Amino acid sequence: MVLEWLRLVDFRNVSQAALRFHPGINLLIGDNGQGKSNLLEAVGLLATGRSFRRAPPEVLRRHGCKGFYLQGEIVSYELAHRLEFQGVGNRQTAQLNGKSVAMASTMDRVLAAVLLTPDSPDLVHGGPGERRDFIDWVVFSSHRRHATTVRDYQNALRGRNRLLKKNTLHPGEMDAWEDQLAVLGARILVSRQRSLRQIQENLPSFLEALGLDDRLFELSYSSQLEQDGVGMEETGLVNQYRTLLQHHRGNDHRLRTTSVGPHRDDIRFLFAQRPLGRFGSRGQKKRFILALKFSERQLLQAAVHERPLLLLDDPASELDREGIARLLRLVDREGQQIFITTVKEDVFSSTHVPYHAFRVQAGQFEPLMEYAQS
Amino acid sequence: MKGLPSVEKAIFVLSRFPGIGKKSAQRMVHYLLRGGISEIQQVIGTLEDLRDKVGFCVCCHNLAEGARCWVCADPRRLSSLLCVLEEPADLMAMERAGVFRGVYHVLGGRLSPLNGVGPEQLHMESLRMRLQGGEIEELVIATNPTVEGEATAHYVAQISQPFVARVTRLAYGLPMGGELEYLDESTLFQAMEGRRQY
Numbered sequence: 001m002v003l004e005w006l007r008l009v010d011f012r013n014v015s016q017a018a019l020r021f022h023p024g025i026n027l028l029i030g031d032n033g034q035g036k037s038n039l040l041e042a043v044g045l046l047a048t049g050r051s052f053r054r055a056p057p058e059v060l061r062r063h064g065c066k067g068f069y070l071q072g073e074i075v076s077y078e079l080a081h082r083l084e085f086q087g088v089g090n091r092q093t094a095q096l097n098g099k100s101v102a103m104a105s106t107m108d109r110v111l112a113a114v115l116l117t118p119d120s121p122d123l124v125h126g127g128p129g130e131r132r133d134f135i136d137w138v139v140f141s142s143h144r145r146h147a148t149t150v151r152d153y154q155n156a157l158r159g160r161n162r163l164l165k166k167n168t169l170h171p172g173e174m175d176a177w178e179d180q181l182a183v184l185g186a187r188i189l190v191s192r193q194r195s196l197r198q199i200q201e202n203l204p205s206f207l208e209a210l211g212l213d214d215r216l217f218e219l220s221y222s223s224q225l226e227q228d229g230v231g232m233e234e235t236g237l238v239n240q241y242r243t244l245l246q247h248h249r250g251n252d253h254r255l256r257t258t259s260v261g262p263h264r265d266d267i268r269f270l271f272a273q274r275p276l277g278r279f280g281s282r283g284q285k286k287r288f289i290l291a292l293k294f295s296e297r298q299l300l301q302a303a304v305h306e307r308p309l310l311l312l313d314d315p316a317s318e319l320d321r322e323g324i325a326r327l328l329r330l331v332d333r334e335g336q337q338i339f340i341t342t343v344k345e346d347v348f349s350s351t352h353v354p355y356h357a358f359r360v361q362a363g364q365f366e367p368l369m370e371y372a373q374s
Numbered sequence: 375m376k377g378l379p380s381v382e383k384a385i386f387v388l389s390r391f392p393g394i395g396k397k398s399a400q401r402m403v404h405y406l407l408r409g410g411i412s413e414i415q416q417v418i419g420t421l422e423d424l425r426d427k428v429g430f431c432v433c434c435h436n437l438a439e440g441a442r443c444w445v446c447a448d449p450r451r452l453s454s455l456l457c458v459l460e461e462p463a464d465l466m467a468m469e470r471a472g473v474f475r476g477v478y479h480v481l482g483g484r485l486s487p488l489n490g491v492g493p494e495q496l497h498m499e500s501l502r503m504r505l506q507g508g509e510i511e512e513l514v515i516a517t518n519p520t521v522e523g524e525a526t527a528h529y530v531a532q533i534s535q536p537f538v539a540r541v542t543r544l545a546y547g548l549p550m551g552g553e554l555e556y557l558d559e560s561t562l563f564q565a566m567e568g569r570r571q572y
């Protein structure tokens with residue numbers, strides 16, 4: 001997949017811009033607040049239908065404007081596509097080759113992307129919710145049904161939690177909701193573990209490419225089930241959840257919240273068999289997250305059958321010079337289109353990997369000469 | 375429509391109807407006013423009939439004019455086959471299709487703790503009493519395939535198990551006349567899960 005052209009109108013601090021990108025590495029250079037992350041956000045919006053900053057439509061349009069417009073010219077599956085995306089008021093719509101499409105479905109049609117942002121360290125340091133969101137997004141990229149399952153599960157969870165706030169519990173009614181939680185919870189668990197297994201298979205090669213000893217790093221799914229439910233049939237998992245929920249009913253009633261289920265699960269990141277968050281160095285954690293993102297991209301690639309774009313927001317703030325060099329060589333080897341924002345160019349120019357650069361200033365983009373070290 | 379508070383009020387009331395926006399409500403009011411007294415009187419009479427004559431069936435909680443609904447009053451219906459539904463509208467849909475020969479039990483909604491609906495707010499107790507009679511041989515649960523509908527189905531299955539030999543759930547599957555490529559993932563998944571021997 002290659003994004004060849006991008007046009008932006010009234011998006012964030014950009015009033016009008018048209019950029020032609022390189023199929024390889026595109027470097028966006030500029031000081032903070034000049035608009036380089038906005039460009040990345042625009043590409044992400046075209047690819048995923050959502051803002052990676054979780055920004056609502058009214059924030060995406062340029063100050064004082066009624067709406068914004070994005071247009072991408074894309075080559076994927078050996079065809080040229082035009083993908084348009086606009087936000088007017090609170091409404092956002094997308095068109096593929098002139099025809100309206102549902103936003104969530106644009107992603108697997110012609111353009112897909114994986115993002116690495118400065119808040120990605122939350123994946124290691126943040127609460128379990130960050131890691132659940134990560135794995136759910138990975139599952140969703142290849143299994144659209146997962147979104148419905150998660151939504152239904154959340155509904156059932158809110159239902160049971162509401163019942164727990166009553167003074168007396170109606171056993172039959174509790175059974176009915178716990179049954180829903182057990183069925184949907186087991187389905188979520190199975191999907192998450194399947195995706196995690198695929199990540200586990202890909203991860204070592206990316207860890208190695210980024211200069212980490214892959215034997216020291218581990219990730220595993222942590223749930224409340226026996227052996228985390230690994231190798232069990234889905235019906236067995238449903239039964240386990242059902243029993244656990246029933247068993248914890250009294251305690252949950254005292255706490256007035258549901259303590260059992262995949263909404264309490266986590267993914268453990270281990271370094272030398274100890275928590276990476278506490279025992280890994282700053283550099284190790286950053287490279288680990290990067291490797292994880294490459295794994296995610298690999299899974300997405302298997303789902304969409306082409307190489308998704310990689311969007312890296314200021315990785316130089318995350319990586320040292322040697323890390324950047326390894327990153328660029330990995331990208332170069334994988335042969336995919338990548339967008340990188342940075343404040344300083346010199347860390348990139350010293351890597352001997354060719355790239356195309358743009359200078360970003362006050363919402364204006366100026367293409368620089370292709371940098372190719374002899 | 376300043377200075378016409380009665381017209382305003384009529385538009386306001388009519389626009390509460392499902393599928394009726396303010397524009398349609400305005401057109402309806404103007405139609406009524408053009409039609410004069412006889413047109414309005416006809417509507418009033420019809421609504422009064424609705425209020426005075428239509429109630430709920432004492433047996434199955436379907437809409438009824440009289441104590442029992444037309445289904446319960448029909449001696450040709452199989453009283454050993456019972457279908458449980460959420461709303462009278464679901465029953466009407468089933469009857470329009472003409473695929474069911476048994477009798478019904480309308481719950482009057484579905485379990486929804488977030489909306490304050492528990493078993494006590496639904497016609498569960500009268501269902502239990504009907505089942506206790508021992509006449510029902512098969513119970514078909516036809517609640518909607520939503521989380522709330524499924525939880526309700528589970529509850530109904532639970533209370534009927536001691537009394538009924540055969541408890542079934544309406545199958546999920548492909549809509550007739552639909553094309554696979556236009557179906558969403560969930561529908562396809564359910565249809566695949568519910569596949570049967572050809």
Ligand SMILES: [Zn+2]
Nearest residue numbers: 431434443446
């Ligand atoms: Zn009746």
